[in-house]
Amino acid sequence: MQAVYIIWLRQLKRYLRSKSRIVGSLGQPLLFLVALGFGLGPVFQKAGGGNYLDFLAPGIISMGILFTALFSGIEIIWDRQFGFLKEMMVAPVSRLQIMVGRTLGGATVAVIQGIIVFLLAFLVGFRPEYLTAWTFLLALVFMFLIAVLFTALGTAIASQLDDMQGFQLIMNFVVMPLFFLSGALFPLNGLPSGIALVVKIDPLSYGVDGLRHALTGVAQFGFGTDLAVLALITAALLGLGTYLFSKTQI
Amino acid sequence: MPSSNEDIIKVSGLTKRFGDFTAVQNISFDVKHGEIFAFLGPNGAGKSTTIKMLTTVLRPTAGEIFLNGHDVARDALGARRSFGIVFQDPSLDDELTAYENIEFHGVLYGVERELGKQRAEQLLKFVELWDRRNDLVKGFSGGMKRRLEIARGLLHHPKILFLDEPTQGLDPQTRNHIWQYIQNLNKEEGITIFFTTHYMEEAEKVAQRVAVIDHGKIIESGTPDGLKSKTGTSSLEDAFLSLTGHELREEAATGADHMRAGAKVWGRH
Numbered sequence: 001m002q003a004v005y006i007i008w009l010r011q012l013k014r015y016l017r018s019k020s021r022i023v024g025s026l027g028q029p030l031l032f033l034v035a036l037g038f039g040l041g042p043v044f045q046k047a048g049g050g051n052y053l054d055f056l057a058p059g060i061i062s063m064g065i066l067f068t069a070l071f072s073g074i075e076i077i078w079d080r081q082f083g084f085l086k087e088m089m090v091a092p093v094s095r096l097q098i099m100v101g102r103t104l105g106g107a108t109v110a111v112i113q114g115i116i117v118f119l120l121a122f123l124v125g126f127r128p129e130y131l132t133a134w135t136f137l138l139a140l141v142f143m144f145l146i147a148v149l150f151t152a153l154g155t156a157i158a159s160q161l162d163d164m165q166g167f168q169l170i171m172n173f174v175v176m177p178l179f180f181l182s183g184a185l186f187p188l189n190g191l192p193s194g195i196a197l198v199v200k201i202d203p204l205s206y207g208v209d210g211l212r213h214a215l216t217g218v219a220q221f222g223f224g225t226d227l228a229v230l231a232l233i234t235a236a237l238l239g240l241g242t243y244l245f246s247k248t249q250i
Numbered sequence: 251m252p253s254s255n256e257d258i259i260k261v262s263g264l265t266k267r268f269g270d271f272t273a274v275q276n277i278s279f280d281v282k283h284g285e286i287f288a289f290l291g292p293n294g295a296g297k298s299t300t301i302k303m304l305t306t307v308l309r310p311t312a313g314e315i316f317l318n319g320h321d322v323a324r325d326a327l328g329a330r331r332s333f334g335i336v337f338q339d340p341s342l343d344d345e346l347t348a349y350e351n352i353e354f355h356g357v358l359y360g361v362e363r364e365l366g367k368q369r370a371e372q373l374l375k376f377v378e379l380w381d382r383r384n385d386l387v388k389g390f391s392g393g394m395k396r397r398l399e400i401a402r403g404l405l406h407h408p409k410i411l412f413l414d415e416p417t418q419g420l421d422p423q424t425r426n427h428i429w430q431y432i433q434n435l436n437k438e439e440g441i442t443i444f445f446t447t448h449y450m451e452e453a454e455k456v457a458q459r460v461a462v463i464d465h466g467k468i469i470e471s472g473t474p475d476g477l478k479s480k481t482g483t484s485s486l487e488d489a490f491l492s493l494t495g496h497e498l499r500e501e502a503a504t505g506a507d508h509m510r511a512g513a514k515v516w517g518r519h
Contacts, residue, residue, distance in 0.1 A: 006357040014345045017386075083341035090305050091358035092331040250307040 011105025059184025072106025073154015106151035130217035264313035288457035336403035450487035
C-alpha cells in the first residue's frame, strides 16, 4: 500500500509543479466553451435544444479529463526515456502495484483538471439549476471513472510504444475521435444511424452522458447504463493495461 | 535460506538474441556469497544486457539465473527483494528533489521509516548533497546526479548490489571515497558486490574475482592475479587488452537513446 501511495504522490507532485502545463491545458477547454457555447448557443436554442452552454459544459469537462488522463498514462514513455521506469521496475513491488499507483495518480490529476474546467465553465456562465452538493458528488464519481478509464487506456497504449513518435498518431486517431464522437458537442437524437452507432461504441459517450446527468439532470442513455458501461470498460482496460505493462521490458 | 558458502548468483547457459544478433551467448558463471565480483568487457560486449537479465527487466532467450536462491524467471519478485542496483544510465526523477528521490526509493524497498531517514541523511552527507537535498534534480550537474544515484542505491542494504559503471564520470577523489564506502558495506554487512567498470585499476584494486566478456561470451575469469599470470602481463589493464584486443568498439544505440534524442527535438528537458 505504501508503494502505491508514494507512486500516486509522485504523479501529483509532478502535476502541481508543472504550472505551465496546467495553465496551458486550460486554453483549449476555454476556447471551446466560449466559441462553441456562445457561437452555437442561439442556433441550439432556436432548434429547441435549450441552453447550449448547459449542454456543452459537461462535454468540455469530460474533454479536459480525457486529455489529461490519457496523457498521464502515456507519460510512462517519458519515465522509460528518462530512466525512472527502471527504478520502479527493479524494485520489489508487483507490476500491479505500480499500475494501480500510476493510474490513481493520473486519475487524481485528471479529476483536478476536470474541476478546474468546471470552474471555468462556471465563470463563463454555466449555472445549472439542477446542481446541488449531492449531484456534484455524483459528478465527481463520473469524473473519476472517466479519468481512471482513460489513464488505463493511455498506459495500455504507451506500453506498446517505444517512443513519442507515435504520439501525434494517437492524438489524431484515438483522442480526437474519442472526443468528437462522444456526444460531448451534440445531442444523439436524429443522428444518421452510422454516426449514432459510433457514438454508442465510444466509451466517452457514457462518461459525458453520466456527467451531464449529474450536473444538469439530462441523460440520454440513462444513469444506470452509464455507470454500468463505464465501470465495465474501466475494469477491462485496467486489466489490459496491467497485463501489457507487466510484459514491458527495458 | 541458502547457506553462506553457497553461490548467491548462479548463471547457466544464459543467452539473449535480438533478431539475428546474439548479444549474450551461452554464458555461465557463479558469484560467491560476500564476494566482490567485477564483470569486465569492452563497449558492446554484452555487459549491460547481462545485467538487465540478472535484474529481471529483460527476459533471456535461454538459460537460467538464480539470485539468492530465487529463479529469476519464475520468482522475479523474490529475486528483486534480494538485490539493489545502481544503473549505468540516469534513472532519477528530475521533477523531484534529491531527498524525494531517496525517499521514493526507501518506500519502494520497504526501508523502515526512521532507519530510512537516518541513512538518507548519512548518505546525502557522504556524497555531499545534503545541503542541496531540497533542490529539484533537474538543476543538478552530471556528477551530482551520479552521486545521488549512488547514494540512493546504497539506501537499502540488499543481499546483492549490482553496480553498472557506478563511478563513470566522477573524479578520482570521489571514486576512492565511494569505493571505500562500498568495500565497508561488503565487509560489515556481507553484501555481495557485482560491478562493471572501464577503470581497470579500480577493478584490480577492489575485485576479488573478475570475468571478462567479449562478443557475448565469457573469455576468461579468475582472480586479478590469476588473469595477469595467465596472460603474462603486469596489470589488469594489460591483461584485459591482451584478452580483448586493441580495436575500438561501437555500442549499438538502444531504444532509450533514440528516445532521448527525440525528446530534445520535442523540447522537454
